Amino acid sequence: MPRRRSSAALLALLTGAILLLGGCASMDPAFETRDAHPGLESTVHDSMTMLPQPASPVVTAVYQFRDQTGQYKRKERGSTFSRAVTQGGTAILMDALADSDWFRPIERKGLSNLTQERDIIRSIRQQYEGDRAQPLSPLLFAGILLEGGIIGFDSNVISGGGGFRLFSIGGSGEYRRNQVTVYLRAVSTQTGEVLKTVHTTKTIISQQLQGSATRFIAPNLFLETEAGISYNEPKTLAVTEAIDAAVRDLTIEGMRDGLFSPADTAAARAVIDRYEESKARAAQRDYFDRLLQPDNRSGLGVEVGGGGNILQGDVQGTSFNPSGALALRYPLSPRWALGLQNTAGRISAAGDFGETVLSTELNMTYYFAPRAQFTPFLRASGGVVTQFPEPYRLTNTASLLGGGSVGVEYMVNEDLGVSTAFEVRYTIDDALDNERVGSFNDSLWG
Structure with a gap:
């Protein structure tokens, strides 16, 4: 009879472990490779691309939009020279400008490569066509220059967790919240005046869940099972979302202040009103994204x-x-x-x-x-x-x-x-x- 109970307990524990591991695997196909696919869009990409159409796009130049935090990726042991956030801010910003339809981005990051290639084209045309060679079209010049960068990456803004254990069965969970901050400013190329500055902040969530169970199933046989899953929000996608939000906010504030001209004034007014409401709500939150109510308990x-x-x-x-x-x-x-x-x-x-x-x-x-x-x-x-x-x-x-x-x-x-x-x-x-x-x-x- 004891042997039969031990066998039943062993079978139950093994079944539970298999189901737990299978459940974790079904939540995320970690044991399967995936083919290359188009990159994911940020959650604010649609709100940026669905703004009212402009009367005419603004020719815009970006020389660089880089990581200004100087932070390296954290590592428990040893050292690493990997950066905490992406170094491809310029590429992300150029993509956002092109998708927004409000801006007509021109190449300035690789300007030396561009001018060298144009010199090669002129040289080859001159070599084969002589005086009949057609001149190249002139380069566009920008009406505004976009500057700024990723100016903040704050680790462990909020962290915590919890767990339980009853005899030999237990589980725990941990979470951590980081945040990245982006500043973007528009500068007039005619006067050098800073026309508008906006900044956005995006939180980055990391979560981990673990569970374990142990039991003696025989005098000399000890069984231990454990399973877990962790989720880390991609930092590059978080930076992309912050930059998309900055381009959206810059466009809306430009419409509000008369810097940019929308094709449909009524539609633009509705977008501006919604933006002002969201800014008012954001002003009521503190550094930890808690809703603030300054007039709490204001009287008797x-x-x-x-x-x-x-x-x-x-x-x-x-x-x-x-x-x-x-x-x-x-x-x-x-x-x-x-x-x-x-x-x-x-x-x-x-x-x-x-x-x-x-x-x-x-x-x-x-x-x-x-x-x-x-x-x-x-x-x-x-x-x-x-x-x-x-x-x-x-x-x-x-x-x-x-x-x-x-x-x-x-x-x-x-x-x-x-x-x-x-x-x-x-x-x-x-x-x-x-x-x-x-x-x-x-x-x-x-």
């Missing part, structure tokens, strides 16, 4: 809450009881708020003990991210608690108490928030439950 607020509490005292068999709270809260600064709170609830225990208590407290709240939509907070409080409806007489019916709470708050909008917290409040005496036993005072956990 009313807080209504409900929950429960447990008495930690001298009576046995205490239970969880409902409670309710009403508070006024006034912001002293974006991070600090002063509050006055009344809380009513039941405290009870096994047997015949049961009372309603009422507390009145002053508290001070500290918000860790006051302008974010989601923020943790700490709260310190102090006040008086009494058995209801007894009056607040500190000599025999009321006790001073103090404590604190930790919680999180989600702002639905600037004037409405939802929060949850865990709090502990201690009394300065041991009479809240009508018993004075031991050396620890009564406390309320809620």
